[in-house]
Each structure stands twice: as structure tokens, then as C-alpha cells.
Amino acid sequence: MDQQPNYITPSGYRRLREEYEALFSAERPALVETISWAAGNGDRSENGDYIYGRKKLREIDRRLAWLSKRMKSAQVVDPSRQEDRARALFGATVTLADQDEKQRVITLVGEDEADAGAGLVSWNSPIARAVRGARVGDLRVVRLPSGEREYEVIAVEYPASV
Known part of the structure; x- marks a missing residue:
């Protein structure tokens, strides 16, 4: 398995x-x-x-x-050490805008630390799978139980290196 x-x-x-x-x-x-x-x-x-x-x-x-x-x-993956900071990868904080121009900020984290109410989404969730690897300006379709939604990636940020 x-x-x-x-x-x-x-x-x-x-x-x-x-x-x-x-x-x-x-x-x-x-x-x-x-x-x-x-x-x-x-x-x-x-x-x-x-x-x-x-x-x-x-x-x-x-x-x-x-x-x-x-x-x-x-x-353990330290997002502050991410080399490719232009793409949404594990640990990235991603700002998304939907068709209605409503913005949503999510951070891609591990399954054990996910808290959707705080914007921390599991890197395996549908929205995270859709935005993984995306760059600013990319459009991504998220398949949710309520139907498909299209989001535009507005920003991709990582914590500062310590």
C-alpha cells in the first residue's frame, strides 16, 4: 500500500x-x-x-x-526554507479570489495541523490539491461537494527565513 x-x-x-x-x-x-x-x-x-x-x-x-x-x-518541512517561492507548495499562504471577487486566504499545512476556521487547510484537501504548484495569476478549478468553483491565485507567500 x-x-x-x-x-x-x-x-x-x-x-x-x-x-x-x-x-x-x-x-x-x-x-x-x-x-x-x-x-x-x-x-x-x-x-x-x-x-x-x-x-x-x-x-x-x-x-x-x-x-x-x-x-x-x-x-518536518520548514516552509521558510522553500526555494521556489513563486509556486504554491507545502507551507505556502495563498490568497485566492473566486468569480464574485471574494478573497480567501489559506495556508497549506499537514493533516495533523489543519484548522479550516483559521485558514489552515490540509495539503491533501480538495482546495489545496487544486492550488498546489500554482503561481500568481493562475486560474484553478476546485471540485467541492457543492460543485465546481474557479479561483484565481492572487498571492503566494512563505514565512520569512529565520
Whole structure:
């Protein structure tokens, strides 16, 4: 099975790492302590603290496993080091205008850091696939569930090199 790379920006990777560290070093140990205390209170079958704690611990362990897997498969790409700054590639912030001259600004990011409300779209989303490789002035058709929309690329920007 051909799997796509898990591209992620340095800040996106840092957020995954911070969440992992917070769960592993703070939340999980505190929960284990609570479960241990609850287990010492006797009958576990009707002990709400124990039952809820075990359930929450399973959820944290699943999240830790998922985060670990995503971090291991991550390919960190620093958009500020992009050589071809004229084209919309991973990490680019792209300004688009539709047929009604309404502008939309999107940043092409990894799947784990996408937040459409903040303008961060997965580089695999329909709109990102349509604009990948585009230059200023290019027209691109985006196939959406609501139908096709045509966008013109108004600007392509990358973060400044540090």
C-alpha cells in the first residue's frame, strides 16, 4: 500500500510533541495515582472513581499511541526554507479570489495541523490539491461537494527565513 508522507511544519510538530509530553508526564501519572487510590477503597465494581479513571486512562493511552505514531511518521518541512517561492507548495499562504471577487486566504499545512476556521487547510484537501504548484495569476478549478468553483491565485507567500 502506497502511503503518502506525513508532512508537517515545525510548529505543528512542536504542538504534537507538547501534547504528548503533557499527557505522558502530567495527566497520565496523576490519573494512575487516582486509580490506585480508588482501587484501595474496596469494591471496584461500584467504584465510580476507579471505573471512570480506567476508562480515561485507556483514552489517554490511545491518544499517546496515536501521537507517537504520527510523530514517528512525520516529515518536518520548514516552509521558510522553500526555494521556489513563486509556486504554491507545502507551507505556502495563498490568497485566492473566486468569480464574485471574494478573497480567501489559506495556508497549506499537514493533516495533523489543519484548522479550516483559521485558514489552515490540509495539503491533501480538495482546495489545496487544486492550488498546489500554482503561481500568481493562475486560474484553478476546485471540485467541492457543492460543485465546481474557479479561483484565481492572487498571492503566494512563505514565512520569512529565520
